Amino acid sequence: MTDTLQRNVVNINQFDRSRRTLTAAEALELLHACRDQAIEAICHAWQGKNTQVEDSLLANADQSPTLETRNLYYAAQGIVHNRGDALTLALRKHFIESFDSRTRATGSSGKETKPGMLSMELALVDEEDFEQSLALSKAAARLRFDSVEELAALDQRVSALLQDPQAKDERNPLGAKAICVAFLAACEQLEVSSQIKLVLLQQFGQRIASDLPKIYQRLNQFLVSKDILPSIRVGLAEHKNRPRHTSAKTDAAETESTDQQDIFALLLQQLIGKGAASGSGGISLPPGTATTASPASVANLINSLTQLQHGVVGSVPVSTVSGFDTGLLQSGSVNILRDIRTAGLVNMNSQVDAFTIDIVAMLFDYIFDDRTIPDKLKALIGRLQIPVLKVAMLDKQFFSKKSHPARRLLDEIAAASIGWHETGEYNTRLFDKLDSIVQSILADFSEDVEIFATLLDDLLDFLVAHQSQTESAIEQSAQNMEAAERAEIAKVVVADEIRRVSEGVQLPEAIREFLDGPWQQVLSHAFTDQGEQSQVWQTNLKTMQDLVWSVTPKRNTEDRLSLVVMLPDLLKHLREGMNSIQIDPKEREIVFSRLVTCHASAVKAGLQLQQELHAGELHVSAVAVVSEDANIAAAGAANTPAPVAGERFDLDAADDMIDDEYTDLARSLKKGDWLEFYNDDGSIRVARLSWVSSMRGIYLFTNNEGMDALTIALSRLAARLRAKEAHVVQAAPLTERAVEKLIHKLQNNAA
DSSP: OHHHHHHTOOOHHHHHHHTTOOOHHHHHHHHHHHHHHHHHHHHHHHHHTHHHHHHHHHHHHHHOSSHHHHHHHHHHHHHHHHHHHHHHHHHHHHHHHHHHHHHHHHHTOSSOOOGGGOHHHHTTOOTTOHHHHHHHHHHHHHHHHHTHHHHHHHHHHHHHHHTOTTOSGGGOTTSHHHHHHHHHHHHHHTTOOHHHHHHHHHHHHHHHTTTHHHHHHHHHHHHHHTTSSTTOOTTSSOOTTOOOOOOTTSOHHHHSOTTOOOHHHHHHHHHHHHHHHHTSOSSOOOTTOBSSOOHHHHHHHHHHHHHHHTTEETTEEGGGOTTSOHHHHHHOOSOOHHHHHHTTOSOOOBHHHHHHHHHHHHHHHHHHHOTTSOHHHHHHHHTTHHHHHHHHHHOGGGTTOTTOHHHHHHHHHHHHHTTOOSOSHHHHHHHHHHHHHHHHHHHHOSSOTHHHHHHHHHHHHHHHHHHHHHHHHHHHHHHHHHHHHHHHHHHHHHHHHHHHHHTTOOOOHHHHHHHHTHHHHHHHHHHHHHOTTSHHHHHHHHHHHHHHHHTSOOOSHHHHHHHHHHHHHHHHHHHHHHHHTTOOHHHHHHHHHHHHHHHHHHHSOHHHHHHHHHHTOSOGGGGOOOOSSHHHHHHHOSOOOOOGGGOOOOOOGGGSOOOSHHHHHHHHOOTTOEEEEEOTTSOEEEEEEEEEOTTTOEEEEEOTTSOSOEEEEHHHHHHHHHTTSEEEOOOSOHHHHHHHHHHHHHHHHHO
């Protein structure tokens, strides 16, 4: 009940502030400044990396197995080399044209601009280009992921400037999709073939991915300096350690800091120190075990691990080895790495090998303890223990490099697992996809870690495609919520307008009932459907003002002549308004016939009419408007709204807005964040933030299929966080959290 009451509260102070917004010209000036800053920075970033693009294309050509693909890469490299400046100029041109078309379309009317009206949508009118459309969606989705915090804040600010709550995500004229569409249009202008366009788009997305968050960050800072939603702090500061959703094959130099700390060396130092401090020698090693690993010993160890990965120890099946539960190797449900070492299933020829096994084992301890991953999917990750151990043996940068393909694959599997359950078509497909990835690694991974990069890209493609599918379900829920919110706000706005027009005016009771009934519905429909800036809304307000004036006493000839002149237009607009809410024509004519009586009375002598009104002689039955017809009855069913200042519902004390760290935490949530909600019966509901209302701060949470919607207001969400009835699931990648916890534990033990 509390949630229902909270959703019906309208913050009048916020509504009043919305009426003191920038003028259209001022907003457009700020938008143009953002447009120019954005495209200049994007073009500069793209041109600065042309050499890298050429090198990458030539390398891809050299590695291509067929002549056709090799020629494709050579042709793309030739365009960048010979026509790079022309491509950049065309990109600038099409981005500006798309931006201007979008902002003009939104600003020209109070109505929401439909997706089909956007120039960025019209740029892809060719039905044949399904492949191109899919590549566009993938490129835009990955760029959005890389800039998720910065773009979320920019979405809100652009929506405010355009006065269009839909101007976000794909419909933001500064967004990732707008940029990618402009790039494809630039390629089209240069008459580049379809296949080459896709190659260039992929390169474009990879090269600007690291620059785009900073570009959006600067745009947010610029708009905050102009006092555009300054309270939104997300997206203003650089997140240096946030992993980016770039291709698995992106060059490490672009994704890792050059002064990256050697995490393995740190872990090794802490582990050796722990063993020395305990006086036990740390890990029990066979006599004569070396402290460093030779290449030959590493090769032998990798070979024995590969055999174990395939279920063989030497030439003997694992099932025949005593002292080891072979079922655990296939189940993936427990940590087996220490048991493998204890059972002597692998040959350790150096102390480094032993320590590496111990470090990876501790890493998986934390993975198995992570309660956000369902047990069934955790078992899939557990089956990768031996392959991950092999990766760590082959490349100690696995611990230091957050962009390492093996780490990123584990992180993406873990992230996709949040909110998973055993029912639903998508959850079945997700499990099958993850299971196939695990099976591919177990069957095919020997020493080449490139398999992790390939499978990572395959998983990302799967997740991006699913995200595109769920957006429609989320969009429908969001639209329903926005419609409900606009209806609530319309109720307050309309009541305020009627009060201001009729306040202090002695109106016939029938006219007052007409304003509070049918005409209130006309105004609410215009506000909700067309918007406060629309001509329809303004016309209906003016009609109400004219109606009120028309039924007041006409004390002189000038007023009576004015009434005669205005009546045709007044009746016309009243008819149009009632038609908009589909009032029955017969009832509409009754309204007009009763209105004739009111006008006749208004034309009589002023003083005499005033006396009659005060004496109550003009009874409601003489000009009754309300009928038994369903349309009129429904329109007049609501009680007369209270004045604006009284539009308030009683709430629980826990729902009052408290400015503390929990409210700040709720405000800082961004699209894609997961929360756990604890129910009274002890069950836990895991839900993802899918949308936040820009009107009233209502949060929409869904499951991983975009369904099972949960809506909650900001103050109520903060109250649940405060009461420990909700918990934000950690957003940091799984392996990053595990490594940090491992370092922390070893440092504490050493201390």
